[in-house]
Amino acid sequence: MRDTAAGDGAISPARGGASIRVRGLSKTYGRxxxxxxxxxxxxxxxxxxxxxxxxxxxxxxKSTTMLLVAGLEPMTAGRVEIDGRPLTRPLSDVGIVFQDHLLLEFRTALGNVMLQQQIRGLDRDRQRARAAELFARLGLVGAEDRYPWQLSGGMRQRVSIARALVHDPSMLLMDEPFGALDAITRTQIRHDLELLWLDTRKTVLFITHSIDEAIGLSDRVLVMSPAPGRIVEEIRIDLPRPRPAHLGDYPEFARYARRIYEIFESLGIYRFR
Amino acid sequence: MNIPGAQSAECPSRSRNLQRIAEPLLWFAALLLLWEVLLWLLDVPLFVLPPPSAFLWRLVEEQERLLLHGLLTTKMVLYGFTAGALPGVALGYLIARSRLAERLLYPLAVFVQGLPKITLAPLLLVWFGFTDLPKVILTALVTFFPMLVDSAAGFRSIDPRLYYLARSADASRWHTFRHIELPSAAPSIFSGCRITVVVTVTVVIVVEWLNSNNGLGYLVLRAMDAADTPLLFAILVVGSTIGVALAYAVDLTERLLLPWRRR
Incomplete structure (x- = not known):
């Protein structure tokens, strides 16, 4: 997937995704x-x-894991390697999406996306073209000059995704990006993200507590235990893409979901009788 | 695509604006009329309480002097306000961003706030005599603390995850300040300005009263010497007009600089 030739479309990435390797990573807060x-x-x-x-x-x-992988919080022990190089400072070749959009209220939708260009000192015209293409792909055409308070929750989160991708990073980190959205909006935006990912093949680390979302989007799901979190199971999701709105169409979906529920029960997270 | 808040509301808002201005004006005029009639009925002497007709006439008669001294007072207000607001915002930023700065500077700022500042006026007079400095310094002191508190609150209200975004974009300190911190804190800073700027008019007038040969405060002294109560009231009108005009100027600046604010 790496070093594929850049296509004509602005969305086609110049580079593929980066690899992440995490070993013995732990975090302790306080003294x-x-x-x-x-x-x-x-x-x-x-x-x-x-x-x-x-x-x-x-x-x-989960969120701590994401911050550690991004180099934004110091790790207590262990190591993180991005493309084989140990992480020593905040990763800049990355796009991050947080749960509640985190858009700047004083910038328009386009202004929020172009923040990357201004701060990173990137070529303005090229970034504008990329932003326009992302807006088209994410159904944001016409919203460019709106302020965040003029947008619905789903659209804000779409702008936030555009902001995370406009500088063509090799990795996308998403911390419960759809957690604050209603179920219907969530299903649609999940699908749109999947299509975008299929085109760009960024490496994505997706934090969620929605079983539907994890199975609907992932190649692999890592199941974590309650704090201090450990990875207790790795589930490979073998479903064709793009995946449908109603995942129950696949008998395998029920199997994957059941497996996750079982793990949660065995960990005492669910106590159904 | 249907986006809420997109439709223009030009026409109804214009007539509502007119109403917003006209209503208090009419109410004011009615009060003045009542005042006039009551004084006439009760036969109150002019030097105790003048009727509106008397001090409004005085306002017209003395318009040149009132304008001259009013402008001098306004100038002192602007100097003093700027001299207090800039360090107030700068220290507010430091205090919000650094625990050390907070521990060192905040108690000092509270102490400055606790000072009954008007008692410093005679001291400033001894130091700087009949110059503009006592007015500017005292106004700056009065402005400083509220500006510090409001801007610190503004800088503190920034979602810490925005700093994650800034760092992941390799943002310089200046870029972070210019693109994220300052605009985020701007509404708080403006609300501090709006409240403080009105108070500073009073401060300048009081110091002018003590040590000056110009400004509205000086004119107050002259009016009192001459037992010219209508002139005193005319000065009052000018003083409050300055306060309202400055508050309005702050509002206007905010609207121009922060067009995203909901109104």
Missing amino acids: PPRAVHALGPIDFDVAAGEFVSLIGPSGCG
């Missing part, structure tokens, strides 16, 4: 008397261009 062991140690790999979800209960360290 000894009141230290909180939040995560790990965990090991996992994400291949270049792969879509991997981390699923687990609230507070299990």
Whole structure:
């Protein structure tokens, strides 16, 4: 998937995705008397261009994992390698999407996306063309000059995705990006993200606690235990793409979902009688 | 695509604006009329309380002097306000971004706020005599603390994850400040300006009263010496007009600079 020739469309990436390799990664917040062991140690790999979800209960360290992989929080122990190089400073070849869009209220939709160009000092015309294409792909045409408060929750999150992709990073980190959206909007945006990913083949690390989302999007799902989070199971999702709105069409979906529920039950996250 | 808030609301808002201005004006005129009639009925002497007709006439008569001294007072307000607001915002930023700065500077700022600043006026007079400095310094001191508190609150309200985004984009300190921090804090800074700028008019007038040979405060002294109560009221009108005009100027600037604000 790496170093594929750049296509004509602005969306076609100049490069494929980056690979992630995580070994013995753990995080403890605070100092000894009141230290909180939040995560790990965990090991996992994400291949270049792969879509991997981390699923687990609230507070299990999923978001922390994402911040550590991005080099935005110091790790307590372990190592992270991006494309084989150890991570020592914040990763810049990356796009990040957070749960509640995190758009700047004082910038228009396009202005929020062009923030990347301004801060990173990229070529303005090229970035504008990429932004326009992303807006078209994400159903945002006509929303360019609207401020975030003038957009619906789903559209804000679409702008946020455009902002994460406009500078053509090799990796996309998403922290419960659809968590604040209603179920109907969520299903549509999931599909649109999948199509975009199929075209660009960025490496994606997707944090979620929705079983539907994890199975609907991922090549692999990593299931995490409650804090301090560990990876307790790896499930390879072998479903054709693009996947339908109603995942129940596939008998395998029920099998995957059942497996995740079983793990959650065995961990005491679910206690159904 | 249907986007809420997209349709233009030009026409109804224009007539509503007119109403917003006309209503208080009419209400004011009615109060003045009542005032006039009551004084006439009760036969109150002019030097105790002048009727509106008297001080409005005085306003016209003395318009040149009032304009001259009013402008001098306004100039001092602007100097003093700027001299207090700029360090206030700068320290507000430092305090919001650095725990060390907060520990070192915040107690100091609270102390400055606690000072009954008007008692400093005689001291400033001893130091700087009949110059503009006592007015500017005292106004700056009064402006400083509220501006510090409001801007610190603005800078503190920034979602910490925005800093993650900035760092992942390799943003320089200046870019982070210019593109994220300053515009995020701007609404708080403006609300601080709006409240503070009105108070500073009073401060300048009081200092002019003590040590100056110009400005509205000086004119107050002259009016009192001459037992010219209508002139005193005319000065009051000018002073409050300055305050309202400055607050309006702040509003207008905010609207021009921050067009995204919902209104």
